[in-house]
Amino acid sequence: MATSEQLHKRRLSAVAKGVGSVVDAYVDHAAGGTLTDVDGREWIDFASGIAVTSVGNAAPAVVAAVREQVERFTHTCFMVAPYESYVAVCERLIELTPGRFEKRAALFNSGAEAVENAVKIARHATGRQAVVVFDHAYHGRTNLTMALTAKNMPYKHRFGPFAPEVYRAPVSYPLRDGGLTGAEAARRAIDVIEKQVGGSNVAAVLIEPIQGEGGFVVPAKGFLPALAAWAKANGAVFIADEIQTGFARTGQWFASEDEGLEPDLITTAKGMGGGLPIAGVTGRAELMDAVHAGGLGGTYGGNPIACAAALAAIETMRMLDLNAAARRIETTIRAALTDVDQGIAEVRGRGAMLAIELVLPGGEPDPTRTAAVSRRCHEAGLLTLTCGTYGNVLRFLPPLVIGDAELERGLGILRRALHT
Template sequence: MEMSPQLAPVRTSAIVQERVLKTAIPGPASLAMLERKQSAISSGVGMVMPVFVAAAGGGILVDIDGNSLIDLGSGIAVTTVGNAAPEIVRAITDQAELFTHTCFSVTGYEGYVAVSEALNRITPGTHPKKSALFNSGAEAIENAIKVARYFTGRQGVVAFDHAYHGRTNLTMALTAKSMPYKSGFGPFASDIYRMPMSYPYRDGNLSGPAAAEIAITQIEKQIGGSNLAAIVIEPIQGEGGFIVPAPGFLCRLAEWATENGVVFIADEVQSGFGRTGRLFACEHEGVIPDLIVTAKGIAGGMPLSALTGRAEIMDAPHAGGLGGTYGGNPLACAAALAALELYENGGLLERAREIGELLIGKLETLQARDARIGDIRGRGAMIAVELVNAETGDPDAALTSRVAAACHADGVVVLTCGTYGNVIRFLPPLAISDELLIDGLAVLAHALELS
């Protein structure tokens, strides 16, 4: 098998926490690897940055050209505890020496049970709960809908404007944005209905309860509460633009759902596990969902997702109705237990809040001198800026693309998002230093000046 020259293995603990550019971005080794990628991998698999990583740790990604890049993306909120965190590596190694797989649906093992027990304990609410484990956020969302439909005997599902819930057939139907997630891939699953979201920056700062009543009225008129199985919503929208609904929006929706026997599903795939400064974003609003879907940051980079909820709802499906070959893999469960220990006892929630304060403070300083920063929003280490035309306030996707490209060229990994393609989001690992954050934001400021 052909192998291109790469860096010698670098221990995570030896990675200097400093941005260093030895070549242009992408460098020659990454360009060579990109050619291999284009020859071997479907063109449908895109890349935000055409660089290839050799090692990572703290807030740094080291590429195969020896460049050290500031990581403000965490693999889209996955490596929240830090990349190759020693506790995660040790847990995976220990488990791998015992066994790597049996399929829990065939023969069980303690890791699956222990992760489920932990999730039942730490997710919002003191009611009896049960869990089931899967591989990806989309898979867990699909199963949440399955469970809700089985429990209620109804079919209708409500999702919201700007929502993102995945790339499978059902979750594409739930997702709002067409390109690149849905265009050309239909037809989609039926009985999915889209309702208006609370979007304070663009709905005139409509109050949360008022925005909820607009959605509720449409639900009652277009669907009818008695036909609705579930409402699924991200407490803070991710791909849709890090939209934080106005206070009271989520609470009123959850209240209406309870009144009408509708299962309220919180999609915490991106916002969960300390990302917002609380274990789960819905805690900021005091919302206790019937079902909560988690993934991404759950296992320190290992593929794992979970559905956790009220025991009577989770117990509704028949035996064998939930499961999957790799769901709750032993290595992923070991990693999750180590990650959950860090979230609960490693000071990471406080660190997320500190990161949020630093990010917002620096971004507000930028906003004061650049009217193209229309909005700054988010919580904890889940912060975004919406870039607009300074005169009209219209979304400026072209500016956003130029700023992101300039950051990438200068060694800072940033991600864009938003229905209108005009949002830059910041999802740094909680292991990142203040110095790296400040340097990364200085690069952003320079990119804005150049754009």
């Protein structure tokens, strides 16, 4: 077997430089909360493939479902010759997503595809064009979703021009808002929307209930309900981007549930597929059904193998009560960080979606130290990710099935990295 060093040399002559990686170790196998590279080194996984392998890598039920489906058929394209598992995934999405109204769902391949299609649906149903998004937002890497995303580097730099009719409003960022309540932050955002766009022109208000790449920013209570109420009053579609927050990651099936939100449309991906690429848009039947036949779809959307994986992953979440597991993980991580104050401005997030923001003595972001702490974690065998508009946030996304011993061992590495 080739070593990581050998594989990296091959990579340099084969893989485009624009495709980056967090570490130079190459994975051989993975299970539960650990990865093992081709050199035999074990890594504790606090990344989960960016919140994808919530049920663990190579989860038994997912493996069995995929194996069975591969032996039956691998692809027909649902738009050509449909199959039951696509329908079953849509039924699960309708059942699990918040909203006491009739719903429909459609399946795609990635989070960016889900967001693009949610915007298409909102524009088609309302006859309007403007889409409102927020500071620090991340929604994907396609042309439209780059326009929706707030961060220039590395996502948008020199990739324009971008899709038009996208407008940005200030989000609630409690650490940096100067004490604004959720209601006050919402009034500030709504004032910007009404002045710069006009309520009658807005097709959709799109927001992550907890921002992901932007720094795991949790809006102050009251901010999201106020935006949803404004959208309803103005005939706009309220879209919750739950691609990173969904499927038990925050200790609830969806982060929108925390404040009783019932979004008109919800986008999902990442954790729903157990490691296979699948995404969805779920929402009000009258919106989803407003699009003409053939207006939604794609060659691979809702591929039968990915559908089988998603059904198995969702059932695993139910059987193992991974919502409760996420809440236990939160308790353990917060307890491990209570007496660590080396430049930590805030520990934030919910469930197994937590982060620390590192700052300089005056409160300015400290991306240099954040990168150094993450690097020390990697050197000690803990896989971590950074994020945030300023690059000064260290985020923790362990698999929801991670063992107590692995979690504690990883937190020990983190604490030592912070103290160094």
